[in-house]
Amino acid sequence: MEYNPYSLEGKTILVTGGAGGIGSEVGRVCSKLGARIVLTDNREDALQSALSSLVKVDGGEHLAVNADLTNADELNALVDQIPEIDGFVCNAGVMKLVLTQFITEEELTRIQSINLNAPILLTKALLKKKKIRKGGSIVFTASAAGVFRVSMGNAIYATTKCGIDAFMRTVALEYGPKGIRCNSVNPGMVETALIGTFTEEQKEKEKLNYPLRRFAQPEDIAQGIAFLLSDASSFVTGTALKIDGGMTLS
Amino acid sequence: MELKDFVQNFANQFDETDAEMFTPETKFRDFEEWSSIIGLSIILMVDEEYGITIDADDMKQAETIGELFNIVQAKA
Numbered sequence: 001m002e003y004n005p006y007s008l009e010g011k012t013i014l015v016t017g018g019a020g021g022i023g024s025e026v027g028r029v030c031s032k033l034g035a036r037i038v039l040t041d042n043r044e045d046a047l048q049s050a051l052s053s054l055v056k057v058d059g060g061e062h063l064a065v066n067a068d069l070t071n072a073d074e075l076n077a078l079v080d081q082i083p084e085i086d087g088f089v090c091n092a093g094v095m096k097l098v099l100t101q102f103i104t105e106e107e108l109t110r111i112q113s114i115n116l117n118a119p120i121l122l123t124k125a126l127l128k129k130k131k132i133r134k135g136g137s138i139v140f141t142a143s144a145a146g147v148f149r150v151s152m153g154n155a156i157y158a159t160t161k162c163g164i165d166a167f168m169r170t171v172a173l174e175y176g177p178k179g180i181r182c183n184s185v186n187p188g189m190v191e192t193a194l195i196g197t198f199t200e201e202q203k204e205k206e207k208l209n210y211p212l213r214r215f216a217q218p219e220d221i222a223q224g225i226a227f228l229l230s231d232a233s234s235f236v237t238g239t240a241l242k243i244d245g246g247m248t249l250s
Numbered sequence: 251m252e253l254k255d256f257v258q259n260f261a262n263q264f265d266e267t268d269a270e271m272f273t274p275e276t277k278f279r280d281f282e283e284w285s286s287i288i289g290l291s292i293i294l295m296v297d298e299e300y301g302i303t304i305d306a307d308d309m310k311q312a313e314t315i316g317e318l319f320n321i322v323q324a325k326a
């Protein structure tokens with residue numbers, strides 16, 4: 001076997017938001033690197049098509065579990081039915097642009113519950129039930145938003161991602177001694193449905209803020225996540241990895 | 251849904267431009283104060299005041315406040 005510290009062979013990896021743009025690509029990239037994948041999402045059709053796009057591996061059949069992570073019963077049922085894992089990619093999330101004076105408690109609660117509460121409660125449940133093996137790696141999809149910059153209309157979203165950043169670092173601190181690492185990737189704009197509300201015109205203008213003059217493809221983010229899941233990053237914990245084409249440099 | 255109230259709600263999203271400058275015929279993008287953030291606040295105002303969701307493409311269809319009113323009303 002040739003030298004490959006990035007291999008994920010023998011690892012089982014849980015991916016939330018696994019039917020989405022980034023999550024489904026994480027599944028494909030990690031399966032190509034040899035991992036057995038457990039995808040979860042609450043959109044059944046998209047979940048099944050993401051499952052069928054995974055590359056077959058020796059470590060066992062890939063799985064797909066339908067769960068709404070904002071529902072405590074479905075979250076617990078998910079944790080109970082999955083096998084032990086080596087990697088946890090906590091990635092499901094939503095975005096909505098709301099200027100501060102238009103914030104409603106209802107929207108605040110809705111976005112917080114999927115972007116912040118669900119990741120915290122799912123991580124807690126996985127750790128408590130000892131589903132994450134020693135040597136395991138947790139990766140959050142945070143964002144450049146909130147953590148590295150703020151932009152108008154993005155207060156709720158940015159606030160949830162700052163919360164994820166603080167949680168990620170706290171878990172890294174608590175679980176380092178137990179041999180579990182915890183990091184995040186922090187993307188700028190990625191070409192997925194999440195940014196679908198922007199017009200082409202707005203996107204072209206925004207790209208001028210990116211030194212590399214394009215937005216990320218899901219693969220750009222998935223490969224960063226795969227690195228953090230692999231043993232190549234064995235000494236990396238508590239790190240927020242910017243993957244933003246240089247957008248936050250100026 | 252009253253056109254007069256709509257124009258008023260539209261005008262409320264601006265801080266510098268005189269309220270009298272706003273009529274159904276107003277080409278709002280010609281105002282110096284116009285920006286993409288005001289565009290976003292118009293979308294959010296329509297949601298908050300009328301419970302109707304419009305997007306950036308709907309906004310693009312309208313040149314005047316009256317035209318936007320018609321687009322919003324068609325979705326009511």
Ligand SMILES: NC(=O)c1ccc[n+]([C@@H]2O[C@H](COP(=O)([O-])OP(=O)(O)OC[C@H]3O[C@@H](n4cnc5c(N)ncnc54)[C@H](O)[C@@H]3O)[C@@H](O)[C@H]2O)c1
Nearest residue numbers: 017019020021022042068069091092093143189190192194
């Ligand atoms: N696209 C971007 O520009 C961008 C930038 C920075 C960070 N991110 C983050 O990346 C992550 C993935 O986003 P994406 O771009 O792939 O968007 P996406 O909309 O394609 O994927 C998000 C997925 O999360 C799932 N989801 C939403 N609510 C859920 C719930 N209650 N229970 C279970 N699943 C639920 C959706 O069904 C969807 O499949 C998100 O956390 C997002 O905040 C995206």
